[in-house]
Amino acid sequence: MEWxxxxxxxxxxxxxxxxxxxxxxxxxxxxxxxxxVMMVQMGLGVFLWMAYGxxxxxxxxxxxxxxxxxTLGLGLFVYFRYTTRRYxx
Amino acid sequence: MEWxxxxxxxxxxxxxxxxxxxxxxxxxxxxxxxxxVMMVQMGLGVFLWMAYGxxxxxxxxxxxxxxxxxTLGLGLFVYFRYTTRRYxx
Numbered sequence: 711m712e713w714x715x716x717x718x719x720x721x722x723x724x725x726x727x728x729x730x731x732x733x734x735x736x737x738x739x740x741x742x743x744x745x746x747v748m749m750v751q752m753g754l755g756v757f758l759w760m761a762y763g764x765x766x767x768x769x770x771x772x773x774x775x776x777x778x779x780x781t782l783g784l785g786l787f788v789y790f791r792y793t794t795r796r797y798x799x
Numbered sequence: 800m801e802w803x804x805x806x807x808x809x810x811x812x813x814x815x816x817x818x819x820x821x822x823x824x825x826x827x828x829x830x831x832x833x834x835x836v837m838m839v840q841m842g843l844g845v846f847l848w849m850a851y852g853x854x855x856x857x858x859x860x861x862x863x864x865x866x867x868x869x870t871l872g873l874g875l876f877v878y879f880r881y882t883t884r885r886y887x888x
Contacts, residue, residue, distance in 0.1 A: 717851045723844030730836035743832035747819035755812030762806045 725774040814863040
């Protein structure tokens, strides 16, 4: 099924979509241009997708969003580790 | 349907998930901590999701990913407008 490959490729690219940003934050220890709102909004969104997947008992939906949630959660951790925005401390 | 609301909320949060990052880049004119690879990978991913949605004639899949693709495309434009990484010019 050729079109299934397109779907799987799309899923793989987007479920690991935040990973390059996470790795860049870890490597450069510089995070101030990264939007905290983006990370929180995406994190809440993929959490709700995961909950919806659990409700539907849909494995791909659960797996993809658990992966995204993990990278975004680590992203938040790294963000607060390196941010120079003092009012968040 | 309570669970459908969860699905719609998840879709709304993630389809506009890159928007806060785009607005921050425009506002601060500072983009060097943002991962170019993240934008390209997510852009390619949502493009393939959109193509898959067109193949399936699935409107929510098409609409959500057209929105994401638009914000990511604008993000790339803004990135190259403000990056100080000279080797990209």
